[in-house]
Amino acid sequence: MERRTIGATALEVGAIGLGCMPMSWGYTESQRNGERSLRTVHAALDQGCTLLDTADMYGPFTNELLVGRALKERRAQAFVSTKVGLLVGEQHIVANGRPGYVKRACDASLRRLQTDCIDLYQLHRTDPEVPIEETWGAMAELVAAGKVRSLGLCAVGARAGRRRGTRLYDGTLRQLERIQQVFPVSSVQAELSVWSKEALEALLPWCVTRGVGFLAAMPLGNGFLTGTLTPGQGFEPRDIRARHPRFTAEMMAANQPVVAGLRRVGARYGATPGQVALAWVLAQGPHVVPVPGTKQERWAAENAEAAGLALDRRDLAEIAALPPARGSWD
Numbered sequence: 001m002e003r004r005t006i007g008a009t010a011l012e013v014g015a016i017g018l019g020c021m022p023m024s025w026g027y028t029e030s031q032r033n034g035e036r037s038l039r040t041v042h043a044a045l046d047q048g049c050t051l052l053d054t055a056d057m058y059g060p061f062t063n064e065l066l067v068g069r070a071l072k073e074r075r076a077q078a079f080v081s082t083k084v085g086l087l088v089g090e091q092h093i094v095a096n097g098r099p100g101y102v103k104r105a106c107d108a109s110l111r112r113l114q115t116d117c118i119d120l121y122q123l124h125r126t127d128p129e130v131p132i133e134e135t136w137g138a139m140a141e142l143v144a145a146g147k148v149r150s151l152g153l154c155a156v157g158a159r160a161g162r163r164r165g166t167r168l169y170d171g172t173l174r175q176l177e178r179i180q181q182v183f184p185v186s187s188v189q190a191e192l193s194v195w196s197k198e199a200l201e202a203l204l205p206w207c208v209t210r211g212v213g214f215l216a217a218m219p220l221g222n223g224f225l226t227g228t229l230t231p232g233q234g235f236e237p238r239d240i241r242a243r244h245p246r247f248t249a250e251m252m253a254a255n256q257p258v259v260a261g262l263r264r265v266g267a268r269y270g271a272t273p274g275q276v277a278l279a280w281v282l283a284q285g286p287h288v289v290p291v292p293g294t295k296q297e298r299w300a301a302e303n304a305e306a307a308g309l310a311l312d313r314r315d316l317a318e319i320a321a322l323p324p325a326r327g328s329w330d
Contacts, residue, residue: 001014001015001016001047001048001049001304001307002014002015002307003015004213004286004287004288004289005213005286005287006051006079006120006150006152006186006187006213006215006287006289007150007152007184007185007186007187007211007212007213011079011119011120011149011150011186011213012050012079013050013051013079013289014047014048014049014050014051014289014304014307015048015282015289015307016049016278016282016289016290016291016292016303016304016306016307017049017050017051017052017053017079017081017215017289017290017291017292018040018041018044018049018051018052018053018291018292018293018294018300018303019053019217019291019292019293019294020037020041020052020053020054020058020063020066020067020293021053021054021055021058021063021293022293022294022295023037023040023063023066023295024037024058024059024062024063024066025057025058025059025063026058026239026240027223027239027240027241027293027295028235028236028239029236029238029239030236031295032295033295034066036295036296036297037066037295038066038069038070039297040294040295040296040297040300041066041067041070042070042074043297043300043301044300044304045070045074045077045078047300047301047304047305048304048307049300049303049304050077050078050079051078051079051081051215051289051291052067052070052071052078052079052080052081053081053082053189053215053291054067054080054081054082054083054113055082055083055084055086055122055124056082056083056084056086056105056108056109056112057083057086057087057088057093057124060088061108061112064082064109064112064113065112067080067082067113068112068113068114068115069114071113071114071115072114075114075115079119079120080113080115080118080119080120081118081119081120081121081122081152081215082109082113082118082120082121082122083121083122083123083124083154084102084105084106084109084121084122084123084124084139085097085102085123085124085125085126085127085135086124086125095124095125095126095127095128096127097123097126097127097129097130097132097134097135098127098130098134098135099130099134099135099137099138100138102135102138102139102142103138103141103142106118106121106142106147106148107147110147116146116147117146117147117148117149118147118148118149119149119150120148120149120150120151120152120186120187121139121142121148121150121151121152122151122152122153122154122187122189123135123136123139123151123152123153123154124154125154125157126175132175132178132179133178133179133181133182136151136179136182136183137182137183139151139183140182140183143183150186150187151183151184151185151186152185152186152187152188152189152213152215153172153175153176153179153185153187153188153189154188154189154190154217155169155172155188155189155190155203156189156190156191156217156218167198167201167202168198168199168201169190169198169199169201169202169203170202172188172190172203173202173203173206176188176206180210185210185212186212186213187212187213187214187215188203188206188207188212188213188214188215189214189215189216189217189291190203190214190215190216190217191216191217191218192204192214192216192217192218192219192281192284192288192290193216193218193219193220193221193225193277193280193281194221194225194258194262194277194280194319194322195221195224195225195246195255195258195324195325196218196221196325199214199216200284204284204285204288207287208285208287211287212287213287213289214285214287214288214289215289215291216281216284216288216289216290216291217291218293219277219278219281219290219291219292220274220277220278220292220293220303221246221277221325222240222241222244222246222247223241224246224247224252224255224258224259225258225259225262225273225274225277226272226273226274226277226299227259227262227263227272227273227274228274229252230252231249231250231252231253231256232249232252232253235247244327245327245328246325246326246327246328248328250328251326251327251328254326255325255326257322257323258322258323258325259273261318261319261321261322262274262276262277262319262322263276264318265311265315265318265319268315269309271306271309272302274292274299274302274303274306275302275303275305275306275309276306276309276311276315276319278290278292278303278306278307278309279306279309279310279311280311280316280319282306282307283310283311283316
């Protein structure tokens with residue numbers, strides 16, 4: 001599989017990563033199975049998907065434990081990315097960026113992951129009560145201590161904190177400029193897919209001009225772009241799509257032309273809509289690494305094969321002409 005770099009330190013990963021979150025958090029709780037998920041991690045590594053993306057809040061904690069079981073046998077083959085900064089309560093999630101907490105959380109993650117060093121430590125969310133420079137400074141101390149190799153900022157939650165009249169990632173860009181003065185940013189993780197292109201406007205260009213890696217979260221549109229979901233099928237109460245404005249029955253039906261377009265392109269190559277969606281993300285630049293989430297071996301293998309699909313100008317133009325995605329907010 002093609003290799004890509006994360007940040008100016010030239011940390012190499014496979015062209016496509018593995019998002020481990022669905023194995024323990026957020027999606028179809030009734031289908032979670034620890035042993036099957038472990039096989040999925042191994043299958044992804046076998047396919048060259050070296051980047052394993054997790055977080056202490058997924059579960060909470062159980063996702064890191066699961067990844068740690070795989071790392072115990074195959075640490076040298078994996079690039080481990082985990083996150084810090086969010087605490088999960090019974091009915092809520094809160095940010096915690098206090099330096100002391102960050103250091104304790106890192107030690108706990110190292111134990112769960114059964115490793116002595118985390119390749120990429122990402123700040124999951126910023127704490128509004130703690131200057132981001134203080135949080136980032138504590139994370140930088142972890143690099144100096146040899147517990148972490150590089151640092152990244154996760155901007156997946158930027159939509160919720162968006163101010164009226166501003167672009168989606170304006171706040172993220174200001175934060176990046178601030179923390180870059182404290183310690184180099186190696187990666188930024190944000191949503192990027194055929195139906196969520198906002199990162200292309202300013203966030204990805206910021207990364208490109210500074211040699212910062214870009215981890216594309218939700219590159220398959222929470223599963224919609226695979227073409228395997230049916231409008232009106234419904235989701236389990238704790239599935240994040242049950243409350244997503246693009247996953248009402250009406251909006252899923254309205255967005256079918258997006259999937260149909262991906263299917264047309266894929267038909268020219270014998271590829272699935274999901275593989276075309278991942279190939280589109282890869283086409284956005286050599287430092288972009290899509291991180292699709294799955295808990296099943298078959299999807300991990302299919303996703304990995306997308307690294308061999310090179311879209312041409314005709315394909316990219318056809319995808320660019322697809323109608324914009326709609327949500328119940330529209």
